[in-house]
Amino acid sequence: MQRKILFIYLSEFIGTALLVLVGLSIVIFNNGEGSPVVKWLPSPDARRALTGFLFGTTGCLITLSPVGRISGAHINPIVTMAFYIRRRMSLRHALGFILAQLTGAIAGAFPLLLWGLQGSSVLYGATVPGPAGIGAALIGEIITTFLLVAGIFFFSGHRSLRHYTPYLIPPLYCVMVWLEGPFSGASTNPARSLGPAVAANIWTANWIFWLGPAAGALLALSLFKLPVLRWWNVLPKLFHRKRTAAVAASLLLLVTVNAQPLPFRQSTLPVATRVNDLLTRLTLEEKISLLGYRSKAVDRLSIPAYNWWNEGLHGVARAGEATVFPQAIGMAATFDNTLLHEAAGTISTEARAKYNLSTAAGRSEQYMGLTFWSPNINIFRDPRWGRGQETYGEDPYLTATMGTAYIRGLQGDDPHYLKASACAKHFAVHSGPEADRHTFNVIIDEKDLRETYLYAFKRLVDSGVESVMCAYNRVNGEPCCSGPTLLHHILHDEWKFKGHVVTDCGALDDIFERHKALAGPVETAAAAIKAGVDLDCSTVLQQDALKAVETGLLTQRDVDSALAPLIRTQLKLGFFDNKADIPFSSFGADSVHNAFHIALARQLAAESIVLLKNDKNTLPLRQDTLGSLMVVGPNAFSFDALAGNYHGVSAHMVTFLEGITAAAGPAIHVEYDQGCDYKDSIHFGGTWAASNCQATIAVIGLTPVMEGEEGDAFLAPHGGDRTDLSLPAAHIAYLKALRKAIGNKPLIVVVTAGSAVDLTPITAYADAILLAWYPGEQGGNALADILFGKISPSGHLPVTFYRKTEDLPAYKDYSLKGRTYRYYDGPVQYPFGYGLSYASFHYSWKQSTQKQYSAKDTITFTADIANDGSIDASEVVQAYIQYPNLERMPIKELKAFRRLAIPHGHSKDLKLSISVSELQKWDLATGKWKVYPGKYTLILGSHSRDEKLTADFTVKP
Numbered sequence: 001m002q003r004k005i006l007f008i009y010l011s012e013f014i015g016t017a018l019l020v021l022v023g024l025s026i027v028i029f030n031n032g033e034g035s036p037v038v039k040w041l042p043s044p045d046a047r048r049a050l051t052g053f054l055f056g057t058t059g060c061l062i063t064l065s066p067v068g069r070i071s072g073a074h075i076n077p078i079v080t081m082a083f084y085i086r087r088r089m090s091l092r093h094a095l096g097f098i099l100a101q102l103t104g105a106i107a108g109a110f111p112l113l114l115w116g117l118q119g120s121s122v123l124y125g126a127t128v129p130g131p132a133g134i135g136a137a138l139i140g141e142i143i144t145t146f147l148l149v150a151g152i153f154f155f156s157g158h159r160s161l162r163h164y165t166p167y168l169i170p171p172l173y174c175v176m177v178w179l180e181g182p183f184s185g186a187s188t189n190p191a192r193s194l195g196p197a198v199a200a201n202i203w204t205a206n207w208i209f210w211l212g213p214a215a216g217a218l219l220a221l222s223l224f225k226l227p228v229l230r231w232w233n234v235l236p237k238l239f240h241r242k243r244t245a246a247v248a249a250s251l252l253l254l255v256t257v258n259a260q261p262l263p264f265r266q267s268t269l270p271v272a273t274r275v276n277d278l279l280t281r282l283t284l285e286e287k288i289s290l291l292g293y294r295s296k297a298v299d300r301l302s303i304p305a306y307n308w309w310n311e312g313l314h315g316v317a318r319a320g321e322a323t324v325f326p327q328a329i330g331m332a333a334t335f336d337n338t339l340l341h342e343a344a345g346t347i348s349t350e351a352r353a354k355y356n357l358s359t360a361a362g363r364s365e366q367y368m369g370l371t372f373w374s375p376n377i378n379i380f381r382d383p384r385w386g387r388g389q390e391t392y393g394e395d396p397y398l399t400a401t402m403g404t405a406y407i408r409g410l411q412g413d414d415p416h417y418l419k420a421s422a423c424a425k426h427f428a429v430h431s432g433p434e435a436d437r438h439t440f441n442v443i444i445d446e447k448d449l450r451e452t453y454l455y456a457f458k459r460l461v462d463s464g465v466e467s468v469m470c471a472y473n474r475v476n477g478e479p480c481c482s483g484p485t486l487l488h489h490i491l492h493d494e495w496k497f498k499g500h501v502v503t504d505c506g507a508l509d510d511i512f513e514r515h516k517a518l519a520g521p522v523e524t525a526a527a528a529i530k531a532g533v534d535l536d537c538s539t540v541l542q543q544d545a546l547k548a549v550e551t552g553l554l555t556q557r558d559v560d561s562a563l564a565p566l567i568r569t570q571l572k573l574g575f576f577d578n579k580a581d582i583p584f585s586s587f588g589a590d591s592v593h594n595a596f597h598i599a600l601a602r603q604l605a606a607e608s609i610v611l612l613k614n615d616k617n618t619l620p621l622r623q624d625t626l627g628s629l630m631v632v633g634p635n636a637f638s639f640d641a642l643a644g645n646y647h648g649v650s651a652h653m654v655t656f657l658e659g660i661t662a663a664a665g666p667a668i669h670v671e672y673d674q675g676c677d678y679k680d681s682i683h684f685g686g687t688w689a690a691s692n693c694q695a696t697i698a699v700i701g702l703t704p705v706m707e708g709e710e711g712d713a714f715l716a717p718h719g720g721d722r723t724d725l726s727l728p729a730a731h732i733a734y735l736k737a738l739r740k741a742i743g744n745k746p747l748i749v750v751v752t753a754g755s756a757v758d759l760t761p762i763t764a765y766a767d768a769i770l771l772a773w774y775p776g777e778q779g780g781n782a783l784a785d786i787l788f789g790k791i792s793p794s795g796h797l798p799v800t801f802y803r804k805t806e807d808l809p810a811y812k813d814y815s816l817k818g819r820t821y822r823y824y825d826g827p828v829q830y831p832f833g834y835g836l837s838y839a840s841f842h843y844s845w846k847q848s849t850q851k852q853y854s855a856k857d858t859i860t861f862t863a864d865i866a867n868d869g870s871i872d873a874s875e876v877v878q879a880y881i882q883y884p885n886l887e888r889m890p891i892k893e894l895k896a897f898r899r900l901a902i903p904h905g906h907s908k909d910l911k912l913s914i915s916v917s918e919l920q921k922w923d924l925a926t927g928k929w930k931v932y933p934g935k936y937t938l939i940l941g942s943h944s945r946d947e948k949l950t951a952d953f954t955v956k957p
Contacts (some may be wrong), residue, residue: 219826292542312372322834327644330608330773332392332798337405348420353591385432386720389754393798400459425469435719487532500565505537526553596772605775605782610795611836614771620789629691632675633699640703644774659780681733687741700731701752725758792873798833833943840867843948866907885932
C-alpha cells in the first residue's frame with residue numbers, strides 16, 4: 001500500500017511535468033499576450049483567455065489519454081483519486097476530499113494574497129489577481145470540488161457505474177476547467193491561471209505553486225486523520241502529525257520566500273541583467289510606447305506612466321514651491337564650482353521630495369519627475385542670443401567646469417542610485433538665432449567644433465552625465481537629431497556615451513516639416529533611432545516607429561537598443577525598487593525650500609553680483625551716517641527681474657526693494673517709486689523725492705520677456721533674441737533726469753540682465769554700477785548685503801562686454817574668428833572675467849612654472865594672494881594660457897581658476913595645476929588632437945586682460 005501511495009505521488013509529478021512540457025510545446029508564449037496562434041484576436045485579454053483554454057485543453061487531453069492513465073491523470077488530487085475508487089464512497093470520505101481540496105486551494109491562494117499585500121501585482125510575468133479575483137477563484141474551486149466529489153459519490157454508489165468512475169470523472173473535470181476559468185477570471189491552479197501568462201518562468205511558477213496546495217492537503221489529512229480511502233489511513237504512519245505539520249509549514253514558507261519579484265525588479269541583480277529581463281517581457285508595441293516623453297503605463301507589469309520632461313536649470317522649475325537660485329549666467333559669474341555643486345545637490349533634494357509627495361498621491365505630473373533637462377552648456381558666443389542667460393558663458397573651460405559641478409551635484413554620489421538625472425543640452429552648436437532655430441543650418445569647421453562647441457559636452461560625458469539632448473538645428477547639413485556625425489560617430493562611437501539621448505521638443509517634426517531633410521515621420525523615426533536617439537520629446541517615435549519596423553526601416557533590435565538606455569536610467573533612479581532600498585525615499589515637505597536652501601540661494605546671489613564701477617568708493621553705504629534712501633526703477637519690485645527664465649516659484653521672493661528696506665531698518669527713511677516704464681522716455685516719477693534723499697538706488701535693465709527663448713520672450717524684438725546691446729531708451733533717459741534732480745548726491749545703478757549690455761550711455765550718470773543678472777529669490781537680500789558692506793562684491797563676468805554690435809561678426813556666423821575674449825583683441829567695455837571688489841589684492845609667486853614640459857606633464861605653480869584692503873573679501877584668481885603665435889591659435893584661454901576668501905590684512909597660498917594635454921588643439925590636416933610645441937605663457941590675474949603674474953615656458957615636441 002505504501003508503494004501505491006508513493007506511485008500516486010510520483011505520478012502526480014510526472015503528470016505535472018507532462019502538462020508543462022506539452023503545454024509549452026503547443027503554446028508559444030508572447031510575453032503574457034497569449035500565443036501568436038491567436039494573435040488575430042484584437043484584445044490582449046482575449047488572446048490570454050484563449051491561450052489559457054488551449055493550455056487547459058492540453059491538460060485535459062493528458063488526463064484522458066493513455067499517458068494520463070499511466071501518470072495518474074492530473075495534478076488535481078480528486079481526479080487522481082477517482083482512478084483508484086473501486087467501492088462506494090462514504091459521506092465521511094467525501095467530506096475529507098472536500099476539506100483537503102479546499103485547504104490546498106487556500107494554501108495555493110495564500111502566496112498570491114501575500115504578494116499583493118507586499119505591493120506587487122505581477123508575479124513571474126503574470127498579473128496577480130486582487131482579493132476579489134482570488135475570492136472568485138476560490139469560489140470556482142469550491143464549485144468544481146463539490147461537483148467532482150458529488151460525481152464520484154454518485155458514480156461510486158451505483159454498482160454498474162462504479163467500475164467506470166475513473167473514466168467518467170476526467171471528462172467532468174475537463175468541463176469544470178472550462179467553466180471555472182471564465183467564471184472566476186483566475187485560478188489558484190497555476191496550470192490554468194498563471195501558466196498562460198508566464199513565459200520562461202512557467203516551470204518554476206508551476207512547481208512552486210503546486211507545493212502550496214500539496215502542503216495544505218497533507219496538513220489537513222494528517223492533522224485531522226480523515227480516512228478518505230482505505231489506503232490513506234496509513235498516511236499518519238508514514239508522516240507523524242507533528243512532523244507533517246512542520247514539513248507543511250516549511251513548504252508554505254518556501255512558497256512565500258521563493259515568490260521573488262521579476263528579475264527586472266530585483267535590485268541585487270546587475271543592471272544589464274535587469275534591463276535584458278524587462279526587454280524580453282515587453283511587446284514591440286509596449287516598447288515603442290515607452291520611447292516618448294509621455295511614457296505610457298504597462299499595467300500588466302505594474303509599470304506606471306511617467307513624464308520625462310522636467311526642468312531644473314537654477315532650481316526645480318515649473319513645479320510649484322521650490323528654492324529659486326540665480327539664473328545660470330549669474331551662477332557662472334560666481335566662478336564658484338564648489339558652491340554650484342552644493343546648489344545642484346539641493347535642487348535634486350527638492351526634486352526627490354516633490355517626486356515622493358506627488359507619487360504618494362498617485363500622480364505622475366509633468367515637471368514632478370526626476371529626469372531633468374539641465375544644464376544648458378551651449379557656448380554663449382554672441383550677446384544677442386536671448387537664451388545666453390541659461391548658459392555658463394562664453395568660455396569652454398568655465399562652462400565645462402561649472403557644468404560638471406552641476407551634474408555631479410544633481411546626480412549625487414550614491415554608489416547605486418542617481419539622486420536625479422541631469423542632461424547636457426543642446427547637442428550641439430546651438431547658440432541662436434532663436435527666430436530661425438527650427439530651420440537654421442550651422443556651417444562650421446571641425447577645429448571650431450571640437451575646440452569650442454563640443455569641449456564642454458565631452459567633459460560632461462566623461463563625468464557621467466546621464467542624458468544628452470540633441471538640438472533643433474542642422475550642422476553642416478545634418479539635422480542634430482538624425483544625422484550620423486554628432487550622435488552616432490562622436491557621442492556614441494568615439495566618446496562611448498552610456499546614457500540616453502533625448503530630442504529637443506519637436507525636433508523630430510522639424511526634420512521633415514521644416515528642414516525638409518527626410519521625406520516624413522516614418523523615415524525620421526528610423527533615422528533618429530539609428531543615429532542614437534532614445535527618447536522623443538514629441539510623438540514621432542511613439543506614432544511612427546512601429547511603421548518603420550513594419551516597412552523594414554528598423555528592426556526590433558534597433559528598438560531594443562533605443563529603449564535599453566531609458567530602462568537603465570529608470571533603474572538607476574530606483575523606479576522599480578522597493579522604497580526602503582532607495583536612500584532618498586524619506587525626503588518630504590521639510591526638504592523643500594527650508595532655511596538651509598534659502599541661505600544657500602542668498603550666498604550664491606551675493607557671489608554672482610558684479611561690481612562694474614565704484615567711483616570715489618561710493619559703495620558700501622554707511623548705515624551709521626545714512627538717514628534717507630530712495631529706491632526707484634521698474635525692476636526694483638519685479639518678480640521677473642529676479643527669476644529669469646526656466647524658473648520655479650517661491651512664496652518668499654525677496655525683491656530688491658524689500659531686501660534694501662529690511663537691511664536699512666526702521667531708523668532709515670526709505671522711499672520707493674517705479675520712476676519709469678520700458679518705453680516712455682518723457683514721463684518720470686520719483687525725481688523730486690530722490691532729490692530729498694541722501695542717496696538713490698535705481699534698478700533698471702532687462703527682464704526675461706525682453707530676452708529669452710522663442711515664444712517666451714514675447715517682448716523681444718527678434719524671436720527671443722536682441723538686435724543690439726542697448727538698455728531700454730526710457731531707462732537711460734530716466735537716469736539722466738535723476739542725475740539732474742539729485743545733483744551730486746550718490747546714484748547707484750543696479751542693472752538686471754542675462755547677457756552683456758551697453759552701459760556706456762549711463763556711466764556718466766552713475767557713481768556706482770552693479771550687475772545683478774537675474775539673481776533668484778534672495779536677490780533683494782543679496783544686493784542689500786553688498787550695498788551696506790556686509791559682503792564685498794566678488795562676481796566676475798563670464799562674458800565679454802563689447803562696446804557695440806558692430807565690433808562683432810555677423811550674428812549667424814558660427815566661426816570663432818573675432819568673437820569672445822579668446823579670439824577678439826579689440827577695445828571692450830569690460831573684459832571677460834572682470835569684477836571689482838571693496839578690497840585690493842596683491843599677487844606674488846611662491847613657485848613659478850618650470851622652463852620646459854612634455855605633452856604628458858602637468859604644470860603646477862603656487863602663488864601668494866594677499867588682501868591689502870580694509871574689509872574681508874573674496875578674490876577669483878584666473879589662470880590663462882597664451883599660445884605660440886600659430887595660425888588660428890587663441891589669443892589666450894582660461895585653464896584654471898580658484899575663489900579664495902581672504903580676511904583683510906592676510907594672505908593665502910594658491911596652488912593650481914594644468915595638464916599639458918589641456919593645451920592640445922585640433923589639427924585639421926590629420927583630424928586629431930595635437931599639443932603644439934613652442935613657447936607658452938602662463939598669466940595670473942583677476943580678469944582676461946589683467947596680468948598680475950606671468951611665467952614663460954616651452955613645450956617640447
